[in-house]
Structures are given as C-alpha cells and as structure tokens.
Amino acid sequence: MRMKVAQLTWLLLMLLPCHHFFFPIVCTANQIDNLNKLIKSRRSKSPPVAQSWAELAVGDEHYSPVYIGPQDGLRKADKIRALPGQPEGVDFDQYGGYVTVDPKAGRELFYYFVESPQKSSSKPLVLWLNGGPGCSSLGYGAMEELGPFRVKSDGKTLFRNDYAWNNVANVLFLESPAGVGFSYSNTSSDYDNAGDKSTANDSYTFLLNWLERFPKYKTRDFFITGESYAGHYVPQLAYTILSRNKNTNQTKINLKGIAIGNAWLDDNTNNKGQFDFYWTHGLNSDEANAGINKYCDFLTGPSDTCTKYQDQAYDELGNIDVYNIYAPLCQSNAMKTASTGFINNFDPCTDNYVNSYLNLAEVQKAFHARNTSWSACNDLGWADAPTTILPTIKQLIASGTRIWLYSGDIDGRCPVTATRYAVNSLKLPVTTDYRPWYYDNEVGGFVVEYQGLALATVRGAGHEVPSYQPERALALISSFLQGKLPPSN
Numbered sequence: 001m002r003m004k005v006a007q008l009t010w011l012l013l014m015l016l017p018c019h020h021f022f023f024p025i026v027c028t029a030n031q032i033d034n035l036n037k038l039i040k041s042r043r044s045k046s047p048p049v050a051q052s053w054a055e056l057a058v059g060d061e062h063y064s065p066v067y068i069g070p071q072d073g074l075r076k077a078d079k080i081r082a083l084p085g086q087p088e089g090v091d092f093d094q095y096g097g098y099v100t101v102d103p104k105a106g107r108e109l110f111y112y113f114v115e116s117p118q119k120s121s122s123k124p125l126v127l128w129l130n131g132g133p134g135c136s137s138l139g140y141g142a143m144e145e146l147g148p149f150r151v152k153s154d155g156k157t158l159f160r161n162d163y164a165w166n167n168v169a170n171v172l173f174l175e176s177p178a179g180v181g182f183s184y185s186n187t188s189s190d191y192d193n194a195g196d197k198s199t200a201n202d203s204y205t206f207l208l209n210w211l212e213r214f215p216k217y218k219t220r221d222f223f224i225t226g227e228s229y230a231g232h233y234v235p236q237l238a239y240t241i242l243s244r245n246k247n248t249n250q251t252k253i254n255l256k257g258i259a260i261g262n263a264w265l266d267d268n269t270n271n272k273g274q275f276d277f278y279w280t281h282g283l284n285s286d287e288a289n290a291g292i293n294k295y296c297d298f299l300t301g302p303s304d305t306c307t308k309y310q311d312q313a314y315d316e317l318g319n320i321d322v323y324n325i326y327a328p329l330c331q332s333n334a335m336k337t338a339s340t341g342f343i344n345n346f347d348p349c350t351d352n353y354v355n356s357y358l359n360l361a362e363v364q365k366a367f368h369a370r371n372t373s374w375s376a377c378n379d380l381g382w383a384d385a386p387t388t389i390l391p392t393i394k395q396l397i398a399s400g401t402r403i404w405l406y407s408g409d410i411d412g413r414c415p416v417t418a419t420r421y422a423v424n425s426l427k428l429p430v431t432t433d434y435r436p437w438y439y440d441n442e443v444g445g446f447v448v449e450y451q452g453l454a455l456a457t458v459r460g461a462g463h464e465v466p467s468y469q470p471e472r473a474l475a476l477i478s479s480f481l482q483g484k485l486p487p488s489n
Contacts, residue, residue: 106186131229257402273418324462
C-alpha cells in the first residue's frame with residue numbers, strides 16, 4: 001500500500017539522522033522540516049489550544065529583574081579580526097560570541113553582530129531572528145539572506161552582499177533558543193522544554209546583557225525583524241520588552257517597531273491560505289481544493305475526510321521547493337570549485353555551502369564559537385506554541401509600535417494569501433489604499449497601510465525574501481526603518 005506524502009514526510013522527519021554533541025540533538029533538517037513537524041503535531045489536537053500567548057505568558061516574572069552578568073572586556077574579546085575566506089576591503093566591524101542567559105543551567109546564546117560601514121553611530125540597531133522553530137539566524141539570516149557575506153560554492157570562501165542590511169542599520173543575529181546553531185545549555189532538559197515563552201524570556205535576557213557589553217546602543221532606536229516562525233518570536237519578544245520596560249531597575253530598551261517576512265501568525269489562516277495558494281497557482285487539482293474547502297475547519301481541527309484531501313493536495317505538489325515554487329532544486333550535495341558569487345542569482349545549493357563553511361574549525365574559531373558540529377536546524381522539544389499570535393499583534397498595535405508584515409509572493413509555505421487572511425481578520429481600517437511600490441523603475445511589490453499596521457509584498461521573492469530579491473528587500477527595510485511606505489513611483 002502506497003504511503004501518502006504527508007505521512008511519509010512525517011516518518012522521514014522522525015528518522016532523520018541525529019547526533020548528540022554536548023546534549024543538543026543535531027539533525028540534518030531545515031526550516032520547512034521543523035515547521036512541518038510543528039504543524040503535524042497540531043493535527044492530533046481537536047480542537048487545538050486557542051489560548052493566546054499573552055495569556056499564557058502572564059506572570060510576575062515580566063516585572064522582575066533578570067540576570068545580568070559581568071561584561072567587562074567581553075566586547076573587545078568578541079571582535080572578529082577577519083572571517084576565513086572573506087573578500088578584501090571589509091570596511092565594518094564585526095563581532096561574535098556568547099552571552100550567558102542562565103549561569104546556573106549553563107545556558108549560552110550565540111550572536112553575530114555587524115556594524116554599518118558608514119555613520120554607524122547614527123543608525124539604528126536591528127535584531128534578526130529566524131524561525132523554524134529551532135533554526136539558525138546565523139546560517140540563514142546572516143549567511144544566506146541579509147548579512148554582509150554569502151558563501152561561495154567551495155564552502156570555504158565568501159563574497160560580499162552589496163545589499164546587506166548593515167548598509168542601513170547595525171544588525172544583530174541571534175541563534176535562539178539554546179540548542180540552535182552554536183547556542184547551547186549544560187542542562188539537557190532545556191532542549192526538551194524549549195518553547196515560545198522560554199525563547200522570549202531568554203532573548204530578552206540576552207538583549208539586556210548584550211547592551212551592557214555594547215553600552216553605546218542602550219539608547220539607540222531598536223527594531224526586531226525576522227521571518228517564518230519568527231511570526232511568533234518577534235511579536236512575543238516585543239511584548240516582553242514593552243512589559244518589562246515598566247521595571248525601572250533595569251535598562252529600558254528603545255523599541256520602535258517590528259517587521260516580519262512570510263510570517264506564521266495564525267494556524268487557521270495559515271492553513272487556509274496555504275491551500276488556496278496551491279490551487280490558485282496551479283499546484284493542486286480542483287478535486288483536492290473543493291474537498292478541502294468543503295470538509296476542513298481549521299478552527300476545530302481537521303476531520304479524517306479533511307486529512308484525506310490535504311494528503312492528496314500534498315501528493316499533487318510533486319518534488320518542488322515549496323519555499324519558492326518557481327526555484328530550481330539543488331542537484332548535488334558536493335562542494336564545487338569556488339565560482340564568482342552573483343548576489344542576484346540565488347544558488348539552490350547554498351544550504352550545503354553554508355553548512356560546510358560553518359563546520360570548518362578555523363571558521364568556528366574566528367566566530368569565537370565552540371568547536372562543535374553546527375547544524376542549520378535542530379530538533380528541539382516544543383513545550384508551548386499558541387495557535388494564534390494575532391491577540392499579541394493587537395496589543396502591539398495598541399501600544400503604538402510600528403508593525404510591518406511583508407511577503408515574498410511565490411512562497412507556498414507561509415504564503416501571502418495566509419498573511420492577507422490574518423490581517424483581514426483584524427478588521428483594521430485602511431489608511432493608504434493598496435498600490436504598487438517601485439524600485440529601480442520596476443514594480444517591487446504591493447503595499448497597503450492599515451491603522452497600526454502595514455502589509456507589503458515583494459514581487460518575485462520566496463520565503464527568504466532577501467535571498468531571492470536582495471535589492472528589493474533592502475529598499476523595503478530602508479523604508480520601514482524610516483517610517484514611510486516604499487515609493488509609489
């Protein structure tokens with residue numbers, strides 16, 4: 001009997017080869033594997049837990065001072081002289097190292113920080129978080145998307161990303177939670193008990209300690225950005241910061257806004273938007289689409305009939321990169337002779353090059369990371385994950401925090417249809433009508449502004465927007481940081 005694609009995917013996730021290094025379970029997974037695993041776990045809950053994250057996170061710990069460790073001399077020690085294989089002419093400072101967030105548990109979070117080449121003192125501080133949950137902001141965000149370098153096809157040398165976000169900001173990449181990338185804990189239960197709440201708390205503790213290490217950024221405008229499951233991480237961290245800023249006994253973080261790409265915000269709208277995207281882009285049959293629309297109620301949990309049509313829909317997709325439905329697939333895991341890197345032509349085998357590079361002993365030494373086996377995504381237990389983050393978005397809107405959601409329009413995993421459904425469910429008044437925005441005399445995407453929130457698309461981009469459209473991504477984030485919509489002509 002032939003196994004259905006959705007069932008086979010789940011079995012493969014459970015059989016992925018894993019290795020233990022200092023407690024973390026390191027698996028050859030990626031962002032889509034980790035998100036699929038979480039989504040699959042929802043199907044066993046009928047109805048799913050619908051309690052909002054803000055309700056789950058309420059407690060006195062929001063207003064209690066957090067651990068602050070001694071930071072003297074650590075900034076200087078963290079400065080990176082040069083990364084192996086980096087190109088000549090690097091004109092900005094970069095740092096890498098660990099910040100202790102729980103000395104008793106031995107929990108350490110790894111960061112990579114790049115300052116802006118010009119006028120860094122006048123530019124904001126931007127934190128980038130990748131999702132998963134359980135995937136690396138260093139491996140994806142820094143090395144494949146918006147960071148200053150990309151890895152060449154030899155897995156040993158780097159080339160410059162001319163459209164890196166540190167052109168317009170000082171950018172901080174955080175591998176979170178512990179067990180992701182180079183971040184670790186000496187307490188094994190930390191990996192089994194990871195979840196939304198602990199991730200937000202540790203990220204907040206990281207920030208306060210990091211600001212002691214880099215005190216000149218304490219009063220700088222601060223923005224949180226990310227993608228995918230960071231649709232949870234980013235709003236939750238923003239909510240945590242605003243709550244704990246009420247404590248006058250510790251540093252107040254100058255949070256100005258958040259921006260999330262292809263965000264996983266709400267299970268109901270994400271699932272509906274995903275299957276609608278498949279059908280409208282010719283990836284599913286009329287039969288599968290009609291069955292899903294008739295039998296699936298994502299608010300109460302899928303029935304057996306619903307699951308049958310979902311499995312059919314997944315089966316019909318075939319072997320494509322659902323993160324970018326028009327992208328070619330990587331055909332070989334082998335490293336190649338180093339070729340000249342082209343920033344506007346994303347190599348589908350980049351994951352392999354990054355994995356090779358970050359596992360070089362000399363690279364780990366240059367980053368001030370432990371000598372370990374680095375993996376892009378790790379298989380962590382996930383203790384809490386609310387089915388919707390929209391109540392938290394509403395709270396952030398009420399606080400006056402700048403909120404942008406942006407979507408690459410050819411991502412099938414967290415598609416623009418899902419984001420639009422989520423935003424429409426908030427029933428916000430429109431303040432600027434839907435219109436195209438332009439970059440380099442071409443339509444870069446479309447944008448609409450609501451009361452308290454802006455939604456933008458990026459034309460021709462997949463799930464990792466800066467990977468596929470680096471110029472348009474930089475133009476969009478520049479507008480976000482300036483607090484103005486991208487240009488209309």
